[in-house]
Amino acid sequence: MDTRGSGYKSILDLVNVERSFEGFQAVKSVNLRIKQNEFFTIVGPSGSGKTTMLKMLAGMDQPTRGDIVLNGQSINSLAADQRPTCMVFQFLALFPHMTVGQNIEFPMKMRGESPEQRQETAHRLMAMVRLPEDYYGKSVMKCSGGERQRVAIARAFAYDPEILLFDEPLSAIDAKLRKTLQKELKELHRQSGKTFIYITHSLEEAMFMSDRIGVMCRGELVQVGTPEDIYMRPRNRFVAEFMGDTNIFDVRALPGGGWESKALPGVSLTLVPKDKELEGFVMVRPERMQVVLPDGPMPDNVIDCQVQDKFEMGARDQYELVFQHHPISLELPHGSLSEVTIGSTLRLGWNAADAVFVTE
Numbered sequence: 001m002d003t004r005g006s007g008y009k010s011i012l013d014l015v016n017v018e019r020s021f022e023g024f025q026a027v028k029s030v031n032l033r034i035k036q037n038e039f040f041t042i043v044g045p046s047g048s049g050k051t052t053m054l055k056m057l058a059g060m061d062q063p064t065r066g067d068i069v070l071n072g073q074s075i076n077s078l079a080a081d082q083r084p085t086c087m088v089f090q091f092l093a094l095f096p097h098m099t100v101g102q103n104i105e106f107p108m109k110m111r112g113e114s115p116e117q118r119q120e121t122a123h124r125l126m127a128m129v130r131l132p133e134d135y136y137g138k139s140v141m142k143c144s145g146g147e148r149q150r151v152a153i154a155r156a157f158a159y160d161p162e163i164l165l166f167d168e169p170l171s172a173i174d175a176k177l178r179k180t181l182q183k184e185l186k187e188l189h190r191q192s193g194k195t196f197i198y199i200t201h202s203l204e205e206a207m208f209m210s211d212r213i214g215v216m217c218r219g220e221l222v223q224v225g226t227p228e229d230i231y232m233r234p235r236n237r238f239v240a241e242f243m244g245d246t247n248i249f250d251v252r253a254l255p256g257g258g259w260e261s262k263a264l265p266g267v268s269l270t271l272v273p274k275d276k277e278l279e280g281f282v283m284v285r286p287e288r289m290q291v292v293l294p295d296g297p298m299p300d301n302v303i304d305c306q307v308q309d310k311f312e313m314g315a316r317d318q319y320e321l322v323f324q325h326h327p328i329s330l331e332l333p334h335g336s337l338s339e340v341t342i343g344s345t346l347r348l349g350w351n352a353a354d355a356v357f358v359t360e
C-alpha cells in the first residue's frame with residue numbers, strides 16, 4: 001500500500017522497504033513518507049514488524065529490498081553511527097558506572113568537544129528534560145526509572161540527531177509518571193523541532209502524542225493517518241478492532257431501501273453507505289451508542305438490548321450487552337446510568353452518520 005502522499009516536505013521516504021528473515025517477511029513492501037518535524041507513531045500487534053522497521057531506520061538492520069531515503073539521498077548503505085538518527089530504548093542503554101553528566105556528555109566527548117562546552121550543553125539538556133542541576137554528578141544507578149529515562153532522552157539529544165527513534169521508551173514506567181513523561185516528550189518535540197518516530201503498545205499514548213499514526217499488521221503498513229482518522233475512519237476491520245473497543249455489524253442493502261444485518265435479525269437499519277456499497281461491515285464505537293429515553297431524541301437506528309455486565313473505568317462506565325446473541329458495547333460518562341441493573345433491558349440507538357463502513 002502506498003501511504004506516501006504528497007504536497008509536503010518529507011525528511012524520510014521508505015520506498016518498497018522489505019525485510020525477510022530466512023524466507024519469512026517481517027516487513028512487507030512498506031511505502032511511507034515522514035514529514036520534517038513530525039511526531040509519527042507506529043502501532044501494531046506483537047510481531048507485526050515495528051521494531052524491525054525502526055532498526056532499519058537506525059541502520060541497525062538492512063532492508064532486503066527497497067530504499068530508505070533521507071533528505072532525498074538513499075541511506076541504505078550508511079552505518080548506524082553515520083546516520084543522523086538516534087534510538088531511545090525501553091531498556092535504556094545507559095552506562096551504569098557513569099554519572100548523569102558523563103552519560104549525557106558521552107556523544108559530545110566522542111565528537112571531541114571541550115569539557116567546558118560539554119558541561120554547558122549537558123546542563124542545558126538536563127534543564128530541557130527537567131533533571132535537577134545537582135544531578136549532574138549523581139550516579140545513574142542512584143536515579144529512579146523515570147529519571148534514567150530522562151537521562152537517556154537528554155543523551156539522545158546530545159547526539160544532535162535529525163530524527164529520534166523511540167522503541168517503547170515509557171512502557172516500563174508506572175501509569176502516573178508515564179502520563180507526565182508523555183506530556184514532556186510532546187512538549188520536547190514541539191520545542192526542539194526534531195522529527196520523532198515512536199513505537200508504543202499503548203493506543204492511548206499513540207492517540208495523545210502523535211501527529212500521525214501508522215498501523216502495522218503482519219509486516220504490512222495497513223493504514224496511516226491522524227489519530228482521529230485511524231480511530232474514527234479505519235480502513236478495515238483489523239484497524240477498527242485494533243484501535244479500540246467497537247461494535248461491528250455485517251450489513252446488506254435491502255432491495256426496497258434500508259439495510260439489514262445478520263447480527264441484528266428483524267431490524268431495518270438506516271445507514272449512509274460509502275462509495276455506493278451494497279454490503280459490507282459497519283463499525284459503531286461504544287461511545288457513539290446512545291441510550292434512548294422515552295422523552296429523548298430518537299436516533300436513526302434503535303435496538304433493545306439486555307445488560308450483561310458493567311465495568312467502572314474511572315471517568316467512564318463500560319457496559320456489555322446483547323441483542324439476541326450479538327454482543328453490544330456501550331460507553332458512557334461515569335454515573336450516567338446509575339439505576340441500570342444486570343439483566344435489565346436497555347433501548348440503545350445510533351445515528352446513521354456514526355456508523356462507519358469498513359472492509360473485511
Ligand SMILES: Nc1ncnc2c1ncn2[C@@H]1O[C@H](COP(=O)(O)OP(=O)(O)OP(=O)(O)O)[C@@H](O)[C@H]1O
Binds near residue numbers: 044048050
Ligand atoms: N533477527 C531475526 N531473525 C528472525 N526473525 C526475526 C528477527 N527479528 C525479528 N524477527 C521476526 O520478525 C517479526 C517481527 O518482529 P518485530 O520485533 O519487528 O515485531 P514487533 O512488532 O516489534 O513486536 P513486539 O511488539 O512484540 O516488540 C517477528 O515474527 C519476529 O520473530
